[in-house]
Amino acid sequence: MKKVLIVDDATFMRISLRCILEKNGFEVIGEGKNGVEAISKYIDLRPDILTLDITMPEKNGIEVLKEIINIDPKANVVIISALGQETFVTEAVKLGAKGFLVKPFKEDFIIRTLSKL
Template sequence: MKRILVVDDAAFMRLSLKTILQRNGFEVVGEASNGLEAISMYSVLKPDIVTMDITMPEMDGVEALTEIKKQDPSAKVVMISALGQESWVRRAIMLGAKGFVVKPYKEEYVIQTLSKL
Protein backbone atom coordinates (compact mmCIF):
# COMPACT_ATOMS: atom_id res chain seq x y z
CA MET A 1 0.00 0.00 0.00
CA LYS A 2 1.50 3.33 -1.07
CA ARG A 3 1.68 6.03 1.59
CA ILE A 4 0.55 9.49 0.40
CA LEU A 5 0.97 13.04 1.72
CA VAL A 6 -1.81 15.26 0.34
CA VAL A 7 -0.95 18.96 0.03
CA ASP A 8 -3.60 21.55 -0.90
CA ASP A 9 -4.69 24.81 0.73
CA ALA A 10 -8.38 23.98 0.18
CA ALA A 11 -9.71 21.60 2.83
CA PHE A 12 -12.45 20.31 0.51
CA MET A 13 -9.84 19.40 -2.13
CA ARG A 14 -7.77 17.51 0.46
CA LEU A 15 -10.90 15.65 1.57
CA SER A 16 -11.88 14.85 -2.02
CA LEU A 17 -8.43 13.52 -2.87
CA LYS A 18 -8.14 11.62 0.42
CA THR A 19 -11.49 9.92 -0.23
CA ILE A 20 -10.47 8.90 -3.76
CA LEU A 21 -7.11 7.59 -2.59
CA GLN A 22 -8.45 5.59 0.35
CA ARG A 23 -11.22 4.10 -1.80
CA ASN A 24 -8.50 2.82 -4.16
CA GLY A 25 -6.18 1.26 -1.60
CA PHE A 26 -3.76 4.10 -0.86
CA GLU A 27 -2.94 5.17 2.70
CA VAL A 28 -3.10 8.92 3.33
CA VAL A 29 -0.47 9.46 6.03
CA GLY A 30 -0.79 13.23 6.25
CA GLU A 31 -2.35 16.43 4.95
CA ALA A 32 -0.72 19.83 4.60
CA SER A 33 -2.34 23.15 3.70
CA ASN A 34 0.75 24.91 2.33
CA GLY A 35 4.28 24.28 1.10
CA LEU A 36 5.95 25.00 4.44
CA GLU A 37 3.82 22.38 6.18
CA ALA A 38 4.49 19.96 3.33
CA ILE A 39 8.26 20.23 3.74
CA SER A 40 8.22 19.60 7.49
CA MET A 41 5.66 16.79 7.20
CA TYR A 42 7.65 15.13 4.40
CA SER A 43 10.76 14.91 6.56
CA VAL A 44 8.81 13.31 9.42
CA LEU A 45 6.39 11.04 7.52
CA LYS A 46 8.62 9.93 4.60
CA PRO A 47 5.63 9.24 2.31
CA ASP A 48 5.98 7.22 -0.89
CA ILE A 49 4.21 9.93 -2.92
CA VAL A 50 3.23 13.58 -2.42
CA THR A 51 0.29 15.16 -4.25
CA MET A 52 1.11 18.88 -4.39
CA ASP A 53 -1.19 21.74 -5.28
CA ILE A 54 0.65 24.55 -7.06
CA THR A 55 -1.07 27.72 -5.85
CA MET A 56 -0.98 27.97 -2.04
CA PRO A 57 -0.31 30.64 0.58
CA GLU A 58 3.01 30.98 2.45
CA MET A 59 4.90 28.78 -0.03
CA ASP A 60 3.66 27.55 -3.39
CA GLY A 61 3.89 23.97 -4.55
CA VAL A 62 6.80 24.53 -6.93
CA GLU A 63 8.95 26.02 -4.14
CA ALA A 64 7.94 23.17 -1.82
CA LEU A 65 8.81 20.63 -4.53
CA THR A 66 12.27 22.19 -4.82
CA GLU A 67 12.86 21.96 -1.06
CA ILE A 68 11.57 18.39 -0.81
CA LYS A 69 13.82 17.32 -3.69
CA LYS A 70 16.79 18.89 -1.84
CA GLN A 71 15.91 16.74 1.22
CA ASP A 72 15.27 13.62 -0.85
CA PRO A 73 16.30 13.59 -4.51
CA SER A 74 14.27 10.42 -5.04
CA ALA A 75 11.02 11.98 -3.75
CA LYS A 76 7.97 11.25 -5.89
CA VAL A 77 5.84 14.39 -6.18
CA VAL A 78 2.81 14.72 -8.44
CA MET A 79 1.63 18.27 -9.06
CA ILE A 80 -2.08 19.06 -9.02
CA SER A 81 -3.01 22.23 -10.86
CA ALA A 82 -5.98 24.12 -12.18
CA LEU A 83 -6.44 24.67 -15.88
CA GLY A 84 -4.32 27.54 -17.16
CA GLN A 85 -1.22 26.78 -15.06
CA GLU A 86 0.67 24.94 -17.80
CA SER A 87 3.84 27.04 -17.42
CA TRP A 88 3.96 26.19 -13.69
CA VAL A 89 3.51 22.52 -14.48
CA ARG A 90 6.34 22.57 -17.05
CA ARG A 91 8.60 24.25 -14.49
CA ALA A 92 7.66 21.66 -11.85
CA ILE A 93 8.44 18.78 -14.22
CA MET A 94 11.84 20.34 -14.98
CA LEU A 95 12.45 20.53 -11.21
CA GLY A 96 11.70 16.85 -10.72
CA ALA A 97 7.95 16.36 -10.39
CA LYS A 98 6.98 12.85 -11.53
CA GLY A 99 3.69 13.87 -13.11
CA PHE A 100 0.71 16.16 -12.93
CA VAL A 101 -3.05 16.04 -12.62
CA VAL A 102 -5.29 18.89 -13.80
CA LYS A 103 -8.21 20.10 -11.66
CA PRO A 104 -11.02 19.27 -11.91
CA TYR A 105 -9.67 15.74 -12.00
CA LYS A 106 -11.22 12.40 -12.77
CA GLU A 107 -10.76 9.65 -10.17
CA GLU A 108 -9.49 7.16 -12.77
CA TYR A 109 -6.76 9.54 -13.94
CA VAL A 110 -5.57 10.30 -10.40
CA ILE A 111 -5.31 6.59 -9.58
CA GLN A 112 -3.66 5.76 -12.91
CA THR A 113 -1.06 8.51 -12.44
CA LEU A 114 -0.19 7.53 -8.86
CA SER A 115 -0.19 3.80 -9.56
CA LYS A 116 2.58 4.25 -12.14
CA LEU A 117 4.97 5.57 -9.48
Protein backbone atom coordinates in the same frame (compact mmCIF):
# COMPACT_ATOMS: atom_id res chain seq x y z
CA MET B 1 0.02 -0.10 0.08
CA LYS B 2 1.50 3.22 -1.01
CA LYS B 3 1.56 5.97 1.61
CA VAL B 4 0.46 9.41 0.42
CA LEU B 5 0.80 12.92 1.83
CA ILE B 6 -1.78 15.35 0.42
CA VAL B 7 -0.97 19.07 0.42
CA ASP B 8 -3.54 21.59 -0.80
CA ASP B 9 -4.80 24.82 0.74
CA ALA B 10 -8.41 23.91 -0.14
CA THR B 11 -10.00 21.63 2.46
CA PHE B 12 -12.48 20.34 -0.12
CA MET B 13 -9.64 19.20 -2.41
CA ARG B 14 -7.84 17.39 0.41
CA ILE B 15 -11.04 15.59 1.43
CA SER B 16 -11.85 14.67 -2.19
CA LEU B 17 -8.38 13.30 -2.82
CA ARG B 18 -8.34 11.39 0.48
CA CYS B 19 -11.66 9.70 -0.35
CA ILE B 20 -10.55 8.73 -3.86
CA LEU B 21 -7.17 7.42 -2.72
CA GLU B 22 -8.39 5.45 0.28
CA LYS B 23 -11.18 3.89 -1.78
CA ASN B 24 -8.52 2.68 -4.23
CA GLY B 25 -6.07 1.11 -1.80
CA PHE B 26 -3.75 4.00 -0.96
CA GLU B 27 -3.00 4.99 2.62
CA VAL B 28 -3.21 8.73 3.30
CA ILE B 29 -0.72 9.29 6.12
CA GLY B 30 -1.08 13.06 6.37
CA GLU B 31 -2.39 16.31 5.00
CA GLY B 32 -1.04 19.84 4.80
CA LYS B 33 -2.61 23.16 3.88
CA ASN B 34 0.43 25.24 2.91
CA GLY B 35 3.98 24.98 1.65
CA VAL B 36 5.64 25.17 5.07
CA GLU B 37 3.51 22.27 6.33
CA ALA B 38 4.32 20.32 3.17
CA ILE B 39 8.05 20.36 3.86
CA SER B 40 7.72 19.67 7.58
CA LYS B 41 5.29 16.78 7.10
CA TYR B 42 7.33 15.31 4.24
CA ILE B 43 10.40 15.17 6.49
CA ASP B 44 8.44 13.69 9.41
CA LEU B 45 6.29 11.20 7.49
CA ARG B 46 8.46 10.22 4.48
CA PRO B 47 5.51 9.32 2.23
CA ASP B 48 5.87 7.20 -0.89
CA ILE B 49 3.96 9.89 -2.81
CA LEU B 50 3.39 13.60 -2.22
CA THR B 51 0.50 15.33 -3.99
CA LEU B 52 1.28 19.02 -4.08
CA ASP B 53 -0.89 21.96 -5.09
CA ILE B 54 0.84 24.72 -7.05
CA THR B 55 -0.93 27.74 -5.57
CA MET B 56 -0.68 27.81 -1.76
CA PRO B 57 0.09 30.31 0.99
CA GLU B 58 3.52 30.73 2.60
CA LYS B 59 5.39 28.77 -0.10
CA ASN B 60 4.01 27.80 -3.48
CA GLY B 61 4.27 24.30 -4.93
CA ILE B 62 7.31 25.12 -7.06
CA GLU B 63 9.26 26.39 -4.04
CA VAL B 64 8.23 23.32 -2.04
CA LEU B 65 9.16 20.96 -4.89
CA LYS B 66 12.67 22.43 -5.07
CA GLU B 67 13.17 21.90 -1.33
CA ILE B 68 11.71 18.39 -1.35
CA ILE B 69 13.94 17.31 -4.25
CA ASN B 70 16.94 18.74 -2.37
CA ILE B 71 15.97 16.68 0.69
CA ASP B 72 15.06 13.55 -1.28
CA PRO B 73 16.10 13.47 -4.96
CA LYS B 74 14.01 10.32 -5.49
CA ALA B 75 10.79 11.85 -4.10
CA ASN B 76 7.59 10.95 -5.94
CA VAL B 77 5.90 14.33 -6.21
CA VAL B 78 2.71 14.75 -8.22
CA ILE B 79 1.76 18.36 -8.89
CA ILE B 80 -1.87 19.42 -8.79
CA SER B 81 -2.80 22.52 -10.75
CA ALA B 82 -5.81 24.35 -12.05
CA LEU B 83 -6.41 24.89 -15.73
CA GLY B 84 -4.30 27.77 -16.98
CA GLN B 85 -1.22 26.92 -14.91
CA GLU B 86 0.56 24.93 -17.63
CA THR B 87 3.73 27.02 -17.29
CA PHE B 88 4.08 25.96 -13.66
CA VAL B 89 3.46 22.32 -14.55
CA THR B 90 6.22 22.39 -17.17
CA GLU B 91 8.62 23.96 -14.68
CA ALA B 92 7.66 21.40 -12.02
CA VAL B 93 8.36 18.46 -14.33
CA LYS B 94 11.77 19.95 -15.20
CA LEU B 95 12.49 20.27 -11.47
CA GLY B 96 11.69 16.63 -10.79
CA ALA B 97 7.93 16.19 -10.38
CA LYS B 98 6.94 12.68 -11.45
CA GLY B 99 3.50 13.65 -12.72
CA PHE B 100 0.69 16.15 -12.61
CA LEU B 101 -3.06 16.29 -12.19
CA VAL B 102 -5.22 19.12 -13.50
CA LYS B 103 -8.25 20.29 -11.49
CA PRO B 104 -10.98 19.29 -11.81
CA PHE B 105 -9.58 15.77 -11.95
CA LYS B 106 -11.10 12.42 -12.72
CA GLU B 107 -10.75 9.51 -10.31
CA ASP B 108 -9.43 7.03 -12.88
CA PHE B 109 -6.71 9.45 -14.01
CA ILE B 110 -5.59 10.05 -10.40
CA ILE B 111 -5.33 6.34 -9.71
CA ARG B 112 -3.49 5.61 -12.97
CA THR B 113 -1.01 8.43 -12.35
CA LEU B 114 -0.25 7.50 -8.74
CA SER B 115 -0.16 3.74 -9.41
CA LYS B 116 2.73 4.24 -11.86
CA LEU B 117 4.96 5.60 -9.09
